[in-house]
Amino acid sequence: MNFVKTTVLLAALTGLLVMIGGLVGGPSGMVLFLVLAGVMNFFAYWFSDKMALKMAGAHEIQESQDPQLFGIVRDVANLSGMPMPRVYVVETDTPNAFATGRNPNHAVVAVTTGIRRILTERELRGVLGHEMGHVKNRDILTSSIVATVAGAISMIGNMLLWSSMFGGFGGGRGGENRNPLLMLLVAMVAPIAASLIQLGISRQREYAADKSGAIVTHDPEALASALEKLERGVTSRPMEPTPNQQAVSALYIVNPFRGQGMSNLFSTHPPLEERIRRLRDMAAGR
Numbered sequence: 001m002n003f004v005k006t007t008v009l010l011a012a013l014t015g016l017l018v019m020i021g022g023l024v025g026g027p028s029g030m031v032l033f034l035v036l037a038g039v040m041n042f043f044a045y046w047f048s049d050k051m052a053l054k055m056a057g058a059h060e061i062q063e064s065q066d067p068q069l070f071g072i073v074r075d076v077a078n079l080s081g082m083p084m085p086r087v088y089v090v091e092t093d094t095p096n097a098f099a100t101g102r103n104p105n106h107a108v109v110a111v112t113t114g115i116r117r118i119l120t121e122r123e124l125r126g127v128l129g130h131e132m133g134h135v136k137n138r139d140i141l142t143s144s145i146v147a148t149v150a151g152a153i154s155m156i157g158n159m160l161l162w163s164s165m166f167g168g169f170g171g172g173r174g175g176e177n178r179n180p181l182l183m184l185l186v187a188m189v190a191p192i193a194a195s196l197i198q199l200g201i202s203r204q205r206e207y208a209a210d211k212s213g214a215i216v217t218h219d220p221e222a223l224a225s226a227l228e229k230l231e232r233g234v235t236s237r238p239m240e241p242t243p244n245q246q247a248v249s250a251l252y253i254v255n256p257f258r259g260q261g262m263s264n265l266f267s268t269h270p271p272l273e274e275r276i277r278r279l280r281d282m283a284a285g286r
Contacts, residue, residue, distance in 0.1 A: 013149050013197045020156050020190050045141060049100040049108060052251060055244035056098070058088040058110045072121060073109060076128045079216045080136055085109050095119070095233035098251035099131035100140055107135040114237060118229050126213060126223030127230075130253055133212030139205045143250070146198050153194040157187045202250050203270040210275055214282050224279040230254045231272050 022030045063070040070087060077084050085099070085107035095115035101107035109131050111124075119127065134140065214220035231254060239245050239256040249256055250268035 013146065013153075013194060013201075016190060016194060016197070017149050017153050017156075020153060020186055044147060045102055048140065049102065049106070052098075052100045052248050053088060053108065053110065056090050056110065056248045056251075057092075057244070058090045060086055060088050066116075068121070069111065069116070069124075072125050073128055076125060076132050076217065080129070080132045082107065082132060082136060085132070085135070087111075089113060092239060093117075093237045094239045094256055095230050095237070096239075096252045096254060096256055097127050097131055098248070098253065099134045100251060101135055102140055103138070104135055107132070114233060115230070118233050119226055122219065122222045123226035123229065125217055126219055127226050127253060129213030129217040129219075130209045130223060131213070133209035133216065134205070137205070137208055137212060139209065142201065142205060146201050150194040150198045154191040157191040199268055202268045206253075206270055207275065207278065210279060211282070214279055220279040220282040224276045224283070227254065227272055227276050227279075 017034070018030050066087075066089075073087055074084055082104040085101065086109075088108055088110035090096075090110055090112045092112045093114040094112055095118050097109065097111045097115055099107065099109045109128060111127075115124070115127070210223060214223055217223070234254055234256060239249075241257050245256065254272065255267055255269045
């Protein structure tokens, strides 16, 4: 079901890109922006892991520095049928973890120093199962495509806004048939719609990774317990919302900033209460 929902949302995002690309330049505009999105996606796919690790402030460690952590990672990788990933650490009191890498052969798992202080070995195994699930499910590829298409839509929206300011709607082939008010509306609404679709896809991939990790480790309760501790830990020690950390916040297993109220509508993560409920339903055999 998560796969079907993700596919539908991806199709909606692509359709939105094609629609507003056509508004900007007709058929040629549609092709131009699809090609541009493809080029952007190519670079995101090959280099997004390096950029994410740098922005998160993560550094690689060796097994001699934390043999217990390496032992858990190796065990979960074996259970997942995946090669041993590289291990990184983020020096922060905020408890959290994330994974990146374009495929299982180039995977990276990163944990914060804060998460090592509050989770038991069993709970940490559940968290790492979730992160390895992201890699195994090719969520890095999915998120790269989504981010690229959403970014292209935002770029087109900005172009439309600038065109409206300088009277550019009427120029070009077929420009006389364009409704300036419609173009302005699309310019304002399309980027918001793209962001909401992007967030919806991110949430579905979190549910899927929860399920994958619980199945691989045979311990849904461990991940549910870990999520409860992480929620309390992030609430008491949230990350500083710097531009770099905001850029990689969607990668973490829980929202590192803990927004409340209406800001939850724009959260990259589904409600923790619902994630925990689903995991405990799995543990109870429901």
